[in-house]
Amino acid sequence: MLNFKQSLPFELLVGLRYTRAKRKNHFISFISFTSMIGIALGVWALIVVLSVMNGFQDELRNRILGVASHIEITGFNNRLSDWQTVAKEVTPATPHGESRVLAAAPYVMAQGMLSYGQAVQGSIVRGILPAEEAQVSSLSTHMKSGQLTDLKAGEFNIVLGSDLAMLLGVSVGEKVVLLAPQGQFTPTGVVPRIKQFKVVGIFQIGMYEYDAGLALIHMADAAKLYRMDDQVSGVRLKLNDLFDATAETARLNTQLKGAYYITDWTQQHANFFKAIQLEKRVMFIILALIVAVAAFNIVSTLVMAVTDKRADIAIMRTFGASPASIMKIFMIQGALIGMIGTVAGAFFGVLTALNIDTIVPFIERTFKVQFLAKDVYYISDLPSKLLWTDVWTILILSFVLSLFATLYPSYKASRINPAEALRYE
Template sequence: MLLSRYERMIARRYLLPGRGEAFIFLVASISLVAVMLGVAALVVVMSVMNGFRAELFDKIVGLNGHAVVQGYDGQLRDWRQVLAEAKATKGVTSAIPLIEQPLISTYKGRTEPVLVRGMRVSDIRTNETIKDNVVVGDLSSLTPGSNNVAIGSRLAEALGASVGSEIQLFNIQGHATPFGTVPRVIPYRVSAIFEVGVYDYDKAFVIMPMEDAQNLLLMGDSVGMVEVNTVNPDKVDSIIAPLAAKVGNVAQVATWKSMNAQLFDALKVDRLVTFVVLSIIILVAVFNILSSLIMLVRAKTRDIAILRTMGAPRSSLLKIFMTVGTTIGALGIGAGLILGFIFIYFREGVVSFIGLVTGQQIWDPSMRYLTELPAKTDPVEVLGIVVMALIFSVLATLYPAYKAASTDPVQVLRYE
C-alpha cells in the first residue's frame, strides 16, 4: 500500500496528539502497549515451552536413547547377538548394552530409592549427557571391580554424600539360605557427582560399570536392555521396525515416543492451548486500535470533509487511516519483540526476583522435571506471531477507514 506525499503527511499528523485530542492519544498509546504485551507474552511463553520440550527431549534421549530392546523377563541373555542385529539395522547410529534396576541406597542412616544403571566403561565416558555434566569428581575412576560409582546431585544432597563417601546398595534378591533369602548389601564409593538437569534423573541415578552391576544383581553375563540411537528420532518407528521383527521372539522394542507418550502429548496440548489463549490477548489489544481509530475519525470528520472537497479521493482516506492503525500495531509488535527477547535473556533473574518478592519458589525442579527454566526461540514461530498480530492490526483498521472514506462532505459542511 503505497502512499503519496500528502497522504504520508496527514497520516503522520494524525499519529501525533493534537489540541483537544489527548484522550484519543491515550487510547492509541494503550493500544500500542497492549499489542506490545501480547506479542511479548506469546514470544516468551512459546520460547519457554519450546525450550522445555527440547531440553527435556535431549536429556531423556541422551540417557535412554531413541529406543530400547528389552528382554521379556527383564534380561537379555544373548545380548551380543541383539547388539549385532541392532548395529546392522539401517538408520541405527549406535547400540549400547545397559542394565537398569531400582534398588535402595543408604548412607549414615539415610535411605533413598535409586535406579542403578550399569554401562560399559567406554560408554560411560563417551556419553555426552553424563560426561559433560559432572559437577565434582572424575569418571575415569569408574572401572570394573573398583566398586566406584557416579551418582546424581539431588541424590547426593538427599543422602548427604559427597565424593569419597561410601554408600550401600541393597538388592533384596540375594542368596538363598536355610533361613530364607539374604539380601545383598554391597558398599560403593562415590567417585563422581553429576547433574544432567532432569530432577528425576539427578534424584535417582547411580551409574556403575556393567560388570559391577551384573555382580550386584546376580545377572551373570546378561544385560537388561540394548539402547538404540537412530539418525532421526522423529522416524524412529519406521527405522526400528526391521529390528523389532528380527528380535521379536526374545525381546520387545519400545521407542521414546511410547515410553514418554503421555508427557510429550501433554506438552503438545499445553502448547496449543497456551498459543490460543495468548493470541486472544493480541485480539483484545487490536480492538483498542479499532476504538481509538473510530474516535479519531469522529474527531477529524470536519478535516475529512474539507479534504474531500479539495479533491481527495476515497481511496486516499482509506489508506491514511489504515496506515495510522497499522503503524500503531507495528510499533507495538516491534516493542513486544524487544521486550520478549529481553525477558528471555534475563529469564533466570526474573524468576528469582518474582520468587524473592512473593516468597515462593516459582520454578520447582521436583514438579517441572528440569532444574532451570529453559528457552528456545523458533524464528519461524516468531515470524508467525508477527504476521498474525499484523493481520489483526490491519483488520482492525478496515471499519474506521471505511467510515472515513464514506464521509459525505455536503452533510458535514452544511451547517459550518
C-alpha cells in the first residue's frame, strides 16, 4: 500500500487527503455536501426526464402507426380508381440498399354519426379489407373482443374503439345506426343516408384520439354507404423501416406516373414529434441549469477551503511546490466533489428510469392520484426509454461544469504568497 501511495502524484495525494479529511470548519463540509447532493439531484432528474421524453416519443409513434400508416397514396378529391394497379406497382421488392414496401392495403375514409338509444357520437369511419389491413397495421392485435375478420362484405358489421363504445353505451352483439353526411335526394327533399350496423368487435389502442373516434367497417359496405362504387380513398403502405418513409415517399413520387398524392407519417403527424423534440431540448436546458447551479456551489466550497488552508499552501510552497501543483490540488478536490455527485445521480437516475413503470403506479396507488388522465392525454401510462447516449452526455456535461467551477478558486490558491500567508501564523 505504501508503494502504491508513493507512486501517486503529489497533487493527487494531497487533493484526496483534503477531500476526505474532517475539517475544523464544518460549514465548508456542509457546503461541499450540498454541492454533491445538488449535482446528484440534477443528474438524476435529467436522466429520468429525458428517458420519459424518449419513452413518450416511441410510445406515441408506435400507437399512431398502429392505426395510421407509414405511407398513404391517394388520388384527386381523395379518391383512387386503380388501387390494385398502384398496390401491385409499389409492393415488389426494391434493389438492395433501398427501402422496401412490405405490404399495401386499400381503405375508404369518411365521417359519420353513430347513434345508439339516446347517445350520439361523431366518428371517423374507415372501410377496410380485414386480411390486407392486418398486414399494414397492428389493429388486429389490439382487439378487446371479436376479430377484424368478423367484418364481412354485405353483413354490415362494425368494430368500435373502446371509448367510443363506452360513450355510446353499446357492447358486442348490439346494433348502432350510422348516418352518412352525404345526403340522398327524395321527393320530400334531401335526407341523410342511414344504415344499421351490428357491433362485432371492440379494439383498444391506448390512444384516446383513436379509441374514442374511430369505427371500422368492411370496405365493400363503406363503398356502398358512401357511394364510392369501385373507387377507394387510397392505399396504405407498410415499410420494413419506418424511418425511411421520407426517402421512400420521394422514390414513389418519381416511380408512380399519374395524379397521385403521396404522404408519409412524418408529414401527417409532424407536429406531435416536433413538439416532443422541442420539449425534450427545453427540459434538458432547464434541468442542466440545476446541475450548473450545484456545480458552481463548488466555487464557494473551494474559496473557503483555500482560505482555511492558507498556511498549508504556504508551507507546501516553501518546500518547493509550484503554483501549478497548488492549482491541481484544489482542482482535484473540486473535481472529486463533482464526480461523486455525478456518479451518484447517474446511478439513481438509471435505476429510476429502468423501473419507472413500477415506481409510478406505486406512487399513484399510495397517494390516490393519477398523473396522466386518459381522457386528457394521448398516453395514460408513463413510458420510459433509457438511451445511454443521453446518460453519457449528461455525465460529461456535469463533470465539465464541475471542473470549470474549480478554475477560479484553484487559480487564487496558486497565487498565494507564502511569506504573506505565514506572517500571522
